[in-house]
Amino acid sequence: MNPIKTFHKGGVHPEENKLSANLPIQDFPMPKQIIVPLGQCLGAPADCIVNKGDRVLTGQLIGTAKGFISANVHSPATGTVAKVDVVMDHTGYYKPAVFIDREEQDEWAEGILVTDKLLTDIKLDSKQIIDKVKECGIVGMGGATFPTHVKLMVPEGKKAEYVIINAAECEPYLTCDFRLLLEKTQEFLVGVKILMKAVNTDKGIIGIEANKMEAIELLDKTINEHKDLYAGIEVQPLKTKYPQGGEKQIIKAITGREVPSGKLPIETGCVVVNVASTYAVYEAVQKNKPLIERIVTVTGKSVKNPGNFRVRFGTPADLLIEAAGGLPEDITDVINGGPMMGKSVSVTNFPCIKGTSGILLMTLREAQDRRQTNCIRCGRCAMACPMGLQPFLLHKVAKQNDFDETEKNHVMDCIECGSCEFTCPANIPLLDYIRYGKAKTGAIIKARNQK
Amino acid sequence: MNKYTISGSPHVHSTENTRKIMYRVLLALLPALLVAIYYFGWYALRLTLVTVATCMLTEWLIQKFLIKGPLTINDGSAALTGVLLAFNVPANLPIWMAIVGSIVAIGIGKMAFGGLGKNPFNPALVGRVFMLVSFPTAMTTWPKAAPVFEAGFFTDAVTGPTPLGLLKEAGVGTLAEAGDMQFLDMVLGNRGGAFGEVCAIALLLGAIYLICRKVIDIWTPLSILLTVFVFTGICYLVDPTQYIAPWYHLVYGGLLLGAFFMATDMVTSPMTTKGKLLFGFGIGVITVVIRLWGAYPEGVSFAILIMNAFTPLINKAFKPQVFGVVKPSKK
Numbered sequence: 001m002n003p004i005k006t007f008h009k010g011g012v013h014p015e016e017n018k019l020s021a022n023l024p025i026q027d028f029p030m031p032k033q034i035i036v037p038l039g040q041c042l043g044a045p046a047d048c049i050v051n052k053g054d055r056v057l058t059g060q061l062i063g064t065a066k067g068f069i070s071a072n073v074h075s076p077a078t079g080t081v082a083k084v085d086v087v088m089d090h091t092g093y094y095k096p097a098v099f100i101d102r103e104e105q106d107e108w109a110e111g112i113l114v115t116d117k118l119l120t121d122i123k124l125d126s127k128q129i130i131d132k133v134k135e136c137g138i139v140g141m142g143g144a145t146f147p148t149h150v151k152l153m154v155p156e157g158k159k160a161e162y163v164i165i166n167a168a169e170c171e172p173y174l175t176c177d178f179r180l181l182l183e184k185t186q187e188f189l190v191g192v193k194i195l196m197k198a199v200n201t202d203k204g205i206i207g208i209e210a211n212k213m214e215a216i217e218l219l220d221k222t223i224n225e226h227k228d229l230y231a232g233i234e235v236q237p238l239k240t241k242y243p244q245g246g247e248k249q250i251i252k253a254i255t256g257r258e259v260p261s262g263k264l265p266i267e268t269g270c271v272v273v274n275v276a277s278t279y280a281v282y283e284a285v286q287k288n289k290p291l292i293e294r295i296v297t298v299t300g301k302s303v304k305n306p307g308n309f310r311v312r313f314g315t316p317a318d319l320l321i322e323a324a325g326g327l328p329e330d331i332t333d334v335i336n337g338g339p340m341m342g343k344s345v346s347v348t349n350f351p352c353i354k355g356t357s358g359i360l361l362m363t364l365r366e367a368q369d370r371r372q373t374n375c376i377r378c379g380r381c382a383m384a385c386p387m388g389l390q391p392f393l394l395h396k397v398a399k400q401n402d403f404d405e406t407e408k409n410h411v412m413d414c415i416e417c418g419s420c421e422f423t424c425p426a427n428i429p430l431l432d433y434i435r436y437g438k439a440k441t442g443a444i445i446k447a448r449n450q451k
Numbered sequence: 452m453n454k455y456t457i458s459g460s461p462h463v464h465s466t467e468n469t470r471k472i473m474y475r476v477l478l479a480l481l482p483a484l485l486v487a488i489y490y491f492g493w494y495a496l497r498l499t500l501v502t503v504a505t506c507m508l509t510e511w512l513i514q515k516f517l518i519k520g521p522l523t524i525n526d527g528s529a530a531l532t533g534v535l536l537a538f539n540v541p542a543n544l545p546i547w548m549a550i551v552g553s554i555v556a557i558g559i560g561k562m563a564f565g566g567l568g569k570n571p572f573n574p575a576l577v578g579r580v581f582m583l584v585s586f587p588t589a590m591t592t593w594p595k596a597a598p599v600f601e602a603g604f605f606t607d608a609v610t611g612p613t614p615l616g617l618l619k620e621a622g623v624g625t626l627a628e629a630g631d632m633q634f635l636d637m638v639l640g641n642r643g644g645a646f647g648e649v650c651a652i653a654l655l656l657g658a659i660y661l662i663c664r665k666v667i668d669i670w671t672p673l674s675i676l677l678t679v680f681v682f683t684g685i686c687y688l689v690d691p692t693q694y695i696a697p698w699y700h701l702v703y704g705g706l707l708l709g710a711f712f713m714a715t716d717m718v719t720s721p722m723t724t725k726g727k728l729l730f731g732f733g734i735g736v737i738t739v740v741i742r743l744w745g746a747y748p749e750g751v752s753f754a755i756l757i758m759n760a761f762t763p764l765i766n767k768a769f770k771p772q773v774f775g776v777v778k779p780s781k782k
Contacts, residue, residue, distance in 0.1 A: 340462075373567070376567060376568045377719075387774040389773060390771060413775065416460070422464055425465075426568075
């Protein structure tokens with residue numbers, strides 16, 4: 001095992017609460033009707049290409065990517081399009097979606113290989129891999145849902161030295177990536193090889209937090225047993241510290257390089273891909289299977305049966321909550337994602353999509369807004385900030401609508417990890433104001449650049 | 452429809468809060484208070500109770516009737532100011548003076564600026580320096596330490612000079628002759644002085660607790676103590692007949708109390724490590740200059756107050772290094 005590495009600037013250590021770490025992935029049965037949102041990625045929603053009454057097959061393209069940063073959407077089930085309408089998704093807004101009345105049996109679209117057999121032979125070349133990833137609608141499944149094929153297209157004049165697999169899973173509670181690593185180890189490793197081939201490098205590094213020893217050991221063992229297959233892949237244990245899985249933090253921890261302010265990770269020669277996305281790449285490239293399902297962790301301290309479920313997109317979240325033993329009485333917050341960066345939702349029947357890594361049910365005691373007191377200038381927020389910002393200052397100037405100052409103090413470098421607010425002894429909603437300042441400042445910068 | 456709370460991330464929070472921080476500092480001061488009661492009896496306890504009560508009452512009255520804002524009397528910060536103020540004065544100080552000092556500390560030192568977190572100067576020190584310049588005689592008439600079971604709990608204390616006072620008036624030779632340079636007595640607290648500052652061991656015990664609980668970090672006190680040690684060490688090496696050895700300077704006067712409990716006040720000290728080091732260096736230099744060549748025998752209070760004034764500038768000068776702004780060195 002490699003010695004443990006970490007990033008050094010800032011960071012916090014919230015309670016880990018990995019309640020569902022030992023629970024195997026269960027296949028979740030689909031309901032009669034599924035609702036597939038067309039906007040499942042960062043960027044523009046897909047254009048719908050099916051009409052009411054059309055029969056669609058499992059894995060069939062139903063929405064095509066619109067614009068550079070956008071991803072295709074495929075049908076997660078076989079059935080008839082009931083309507084193309086809007087649905088309230090996890091953001092709380094009504095978004096266009098395809099409603100599909102499902103048939104009992106999956107009928108797979110043409111060209112998709114339905115098998116559980118491990119396929120290690122990578123037949124496609126770099127360009128074909130990227131095209132396939134694009135075609136299959138793969139996005140970053142850690143939560144940000146940035147289209148993966150865009151990441152893999154290394155710009156002219158740059159070179160990718162490393163493929164870094166982000167398996168840190170630094171968010172408390174979430175265990176979906178951990179379970180996937182344990183249960184689909186070989187498929188995942190082939191996926192890493194595919195990514196390495198796509199960006200033409202022979203170095204792949206899997207960064208995992210040291211609280212997932214089981215996965216680290218299993219991966220190390222598998223790589224050692226199949227040296228010929230997985231040459232060039234290394235497992236790098238990382239210190240259990242939030243936000244170890246931040247893209248910039250994981251690059252810094254593993255390579256010691258810092259992504260320059262305002263630039264993309266490729267500047268450091270790194271392409272960072274999430275675990276679930278890597279597995280999706282395996283399925284896309286080896287089996288021609290588009291991204292139609294993912295692992296979702298349903299968890300929470302008062303949840304009866306927390307679990308990791310393999311869920312087809314479009315399945316409403318309330319069914320998952322029911323499967324986990326129903327909604328406990330004392331729940332006040334329902335979070336889509338983890339507790340540090342997830343979004344709270346107002347309804348529980350939002351459809352699961354590509355970015356739904358977890359559904360977290362929190363009690364009042366845990367998630368309650370505590371009473372805010374005066375800032376005592378302790379500087380803990382600045383010590384906790386992994387980006388070296390001064391959250392107390394950004395909070396103040398954003399509150400005053402002084403967007404020259406927010407820009408000068410690098411508000412755009414904020415990764416919204418929430419470490420500052422987590423650590424603040426005065427319970428000041430620092431990140432809320434910083435996010436506001438960031439949005440306003442971003443708009444001003446954009447307008448200025450267009451002139 | 453909106454059954455659930457909608458809020459921005461993060462949805463979990465550390466269990467730290469301001470009140471816990473303040474109570475931990477109070478707890479850390481408890482050993483020093485117990486030692487003070489041991490050496491100064493009833494006077495130490497009485498004075499502490501009076502200043503704490505006055506500080507809390509002053510804050511409550513101002514919040515209730517002047518500011519008409521939320522009451523934060525139970526956050527422990529007013530009580531802490533009271534304890535620190537008491538720790539910095541002679542045990543036999545007349546009660547009315549202590550009350551005036553407390554009102555000044557909270558009223559002018561803290562609430563006039565808007566309360567907790569807004570004051571540029573350490574309130575306890577504002578109160579102390581106010582008393583020092585207003586009641587110079589009472590504030591420099593120090594009772595001699597005498598264990599309670601020998602002297603009695605309610606007995607009037609015998610007054611006598613502090614080691615630093617002696618040093619200022621009579622020079623190094625006399626101090627040695629008077630037998631007042633017993634290092635062990637200095638460390639245990641068996642000496643004259645403000646009653647909170649006398650026992651180095653009790654103060655260090657509290658300081659270690661605070662550092663372990665991460666209430667304060669080591670940089671400010673370390674920088675102060677190192678600066679004082681090196682500076683007075685150089686003087687000692689130059690002329691040992693004129694100056695005393697540097698280790699005495701560390702345990703004399705209010706240096707430990709100031710370094711660990713007052714210079715580390717979050718509100719009035721810099722935020723970054725580099726800033727803290729500079730802040731501590733400034734306090735150390737000013738303290739030594741006042742002790743060796745100033746009119747007063749002791750200078751920690753003034754030094755901290757002066758450096759408090761520089762805190763905003765230090766914060767401006769030493770900002771944290773922003774991630775990715777300086778280009779990483781080429782591999």
